[in-house]
Amino acid sequence: MSIVSLRPHRVAQLVLVPTILLTVIGVYGSMLWTLQISFTSSGLLPTGKFIGLEQYFKLFEQDRWHVSYRNMFVLGGIYMFTCLAFGLLLAIAMDQGVRAKNVLQTIFLYPIALSFIVTGLAWRWVLNPTTGLEYFVQGLGFSGFKFNLLNNPELAIFTLVIAAVWHGSGLMMAIIFAGLQSVDSELWRASRVDGIPKFTMYRRVILPMLLPVFLTCIVLLAMGVVKSYDLVVAMTGGGPGYSTDLPAKFVVDHLFDRANIGRASAAAVLMLLTVIALLVLSSVATRLRKHSQSDQGAKPEQGNKS
Amino acid sequence: MSKQIGLGVLCAVLMSGTAFAQSAPKVEVLHWLTAGAESAAIKVLADGVTARGGEWVDVATPGGGSDARALLATGLAGGNPAGVSFLGMGTETAELAAQGVMRDIGGYAREKGYLDSVPDYALAMGTDGTDDAAIYALPVAFETQNFMWYSKPVYAAAGLTPPTTWDEFLAQAPKLREAGFIPLAMGAQAWQINLLFNAIVLGEGAPYYDRLFVTHDETATTAPELVDAFRILRELSKLTDDGAPNRSWNDTLNLVAEGRAALQVMGSWAGAELGNMGKVYDTDWGCALSPGSPIVMVGATGFQFPKLNTPDGEAGQDIFIDTMMDPVVQTAFSVQKGSIPARTDADISGLSACSQLAAEAVRDGKGAPYTTGVLGSEVRGLLTDYLNNFWANGSITPEDGAAEYGRILSANS
Structure with missing residues (x-):
């Protein structure tokens, strides 16, 4: 009787309780704990005294933190843009029905099956001037050939971009391709009747329709950027110097090797704040877009009625 | 990494299970000396502890020092750390000692005369930097850094x-x-x-x-x-x-x-x-x-001694100290590990030529502590x-x- 009297949505809520509890304790509890630690002088053990914002002040005195924080945006910006661009081009090529589509798709998708550690190691060998591309080309007889990005503190960050784009564009291709396939074929037929060039069709009709797909892609890529740690460790170790350091690596280094969990927590909190800021920005952007869409959508309807 | 910690904990649990049957003082040893020559070195210590009537409980983290440090921190926070913990000696011990979680073994080691032939700068790495009488870690061997x-x-x-x-x-x-x-x-x-x-x-x-x-x-x-x-x-x-x-x-x-x-x-x-x-x-x-x-x-590798609340904990630690400060054991340990004994009165004739070179320099007072x-x-x-x-x-x-x-x-x- 009593079971029957429960409404379905109440049952669903009850089922969700353990998950919600786990999330609240495991995720938000840990966040609060990290926040609390970041206000203490904790070293190896989380038992330090309360020292207010001092860990944050010291963090901002560290040039290494500034470099790694800036790198997150440099790497993130170039990586996300290049990955999307490559993914889009590949997806359109697939959509246009190139030959041996399935084989190519497998080839482009394959890198995503490798972990970042393997990706990083492989690219490190390729880009290392004494073992990789430079050595190979010089061996072919072009002794003046130089390809030495890994040694240059200003350019080494781009080696990470190369490896990450190689790793990620296949997945972007797959997602965008799925989006393109879902476009109604009637649309294409209509465009042919009207004689609209393909380029214009993509630019003005198809791609705007796929905006939600691009948003998914951007969220996926952005998460990858914020948490990227293994790629740097495998490829450059943050070097030369600390020119390719990333916040996640900064945090882990201070957490374990430097035995300074107070500083590490402060850096982690700043990472979290950055993510929250980006989330707020993107949700505001989506809301604005919805507003302008519903405004545009409302007008013709009224016109029809009158 | 959490997997390795899990394994370490599992090992500790399994091994402590067998301990109830015996009455020998138990000493849990947390270390990461698992590769080739290093594991032969740790076996020298294990054999020494067994020979002195102690029971060696091995808690190894093959992942290295970071894992061991994480395991030690967890153990200390939970009030149940391993009795003896391997480390590259440095100011870390002082930071832990300041929290009041380490045992001062200075009195015991001095009474037994273990410290007389260890260079002062190496002993200083095991103090909390304020009170020279209190010692929380002891060196077993020196690694020449330069x-x-x-x-x-x-x-x-x-x-x-x-x-x-x-x-x-x-x-x-x-x-x-x-x-x-x-x-x-x-x-x-x-x-x-x-x-x-x-x-x-x-x-x-x-x-x-x-x-x-x-x-x-x-x-x-x-x-x-x-x-x-x-x-x-x-x-x-x-x-x-x-x-x-x-x-x-x-x-x-x-x-x-x-x-x-x-x-x-x-x-x-x-x-x-x-x-x-x-x-x-x-x-x-x-x-x-x-x-x-x-x-x-001189880079000193040694062991630090957390405070324990088990009844035979300190007895186990004492047996371990007797073992690691024995000049014969120190020599055997260093022969395996490629280091030099921390006691300058230990025999160095079995060491490699390079190690002998360093050991003689240290004995002659030509040593400086690593940063x-x-x-x-x-x-x-x-x-x-x-x-x-x-x-x-x-x-x-x-x-x-x-x-x-x-x-x-x-x-x-």
Whole structure:
């Protein structure tokens, strides 16, 4: 009787309780704990005294933190843009029905099956001037050939971009391709009747329709950027110097090797704040877009009625 | 990594299960000496503990020091740490002792006369820095940090002899280059750059090294010796090959082993690695203390002793101390590990030629503590970061480098 009297949505809520509890304790509890630690002088053990914002002040005195924080945006910006661009081009090529589509798709998708550690190691060998591309080309007889990005503190960050784009564009291709396939074929037929060039069709009709797909892609890529740690460790170790350091690596280094969990927590909190800021920005952007869409959508309807 | 910690905990639980049947004092030993020669070294200690009537409980973290540190921190936070914990001795022990979680074993060790032949600077690494009577960690062996490993064939081919000062090496470098060799084998990772730089500072003279790092003499941070050290570091940064960034120390050592590079500055652990590579001492490679000053930069490896609340915990720790401070055990341990005994009265005749060289220097008082033992982890991290950056960015002048390094050092000590 009593079971029957429960409404379905109440049952669903009850089922969700353990998950919600786990999330609240495991995720938000840990966040609060990290926040609390970041206000203490904790070293190896989380038992330090309360020292207010001092860990944050010291963090901002560290040039290494500034470099790694800036790198997150440099790497993130170039990586996300290049990955999307490559993914889009590949997806359109697939959509246009190139030959041996399935084989190519497998080839482009394959890198995503490798972990970042393997990706990083492989690219490190390729880009290392004494073992990789430079050595190979010089061996072919072009002794003046130089390809030495890994040694240059200003350019080494781009080696990470190369490896990450190689790793990620296949997945972007797959997602965008799925989006393109879902476009109604009637649309294409209509465009042919009207004689609209393909380029214009993509630019003005198809791609705007796929905006939600691009948003998914951007969220996926952005998460990858914020948490990227293994790629740097495998490829450059943050070097030369600390020119390719990333916040996640900064945090882990201070957490374990430097035995300074107070500083590490402060850096982690700043990472979290950055993510929250980006989330707020993107949700505001989506809301604005919805507003302008519903405004545009409302007008013709009224016109029809009158 | 959590998997490895899990495994470690599992091992501990399984092994402690068997302990209830016996009455021997149990001693849990947390360490990461699991690879080849190192595990043979830890077995020397385990056998010694068993022979003295203790029960050895092995808690190994194959993942290395970070894992062991995490496990120790968890154990301490939970009030149930391993009774004995391996470590590269340094200010970390002092940080833990300040929290009141470590046992002062100074009284016991002094009473037994274990400390008389251990150099003072090594004992100081196990204190909390304030009260010299209290000791929380003891050294079992010293790892020489500043060996110069050189390739005999390379020096023979270039018609040169291994350098005794850094300036001599800088003068040799063009000739080595001309003969087709890499003058300096270097893995440009932060810790390796730091190790090289500290060896250069030691080359400026032991008294200067002492003023800069040990006694924290304010005038040392602006002294011309520091500028000179940075000048040498800058010159050295140009003498390596393009493959240096982020190269591990053993890949780098391979350049010396293969006769492609002239020399590498690296700790005593490189000697065992050269042996593993199948290279023969005195025909393929040779060793000497780093150029400039025949002083051993002493890295102490030892054990620290957390406070325990189990009834036979301290008895187990005492048995362990009896074992590790026995000169015979220390020699056997170092023979396996390629280090030198912490007690200067221990027999060194069984050690390798390079280790004997270092052991004799330490016995003669020519030893200085490595920076891990005298600088806090915060300032050490900042200095290492700075050196790493200096090495990579050729645009920073030695004068600017020395000024900034000195500023960081004096602001944080």
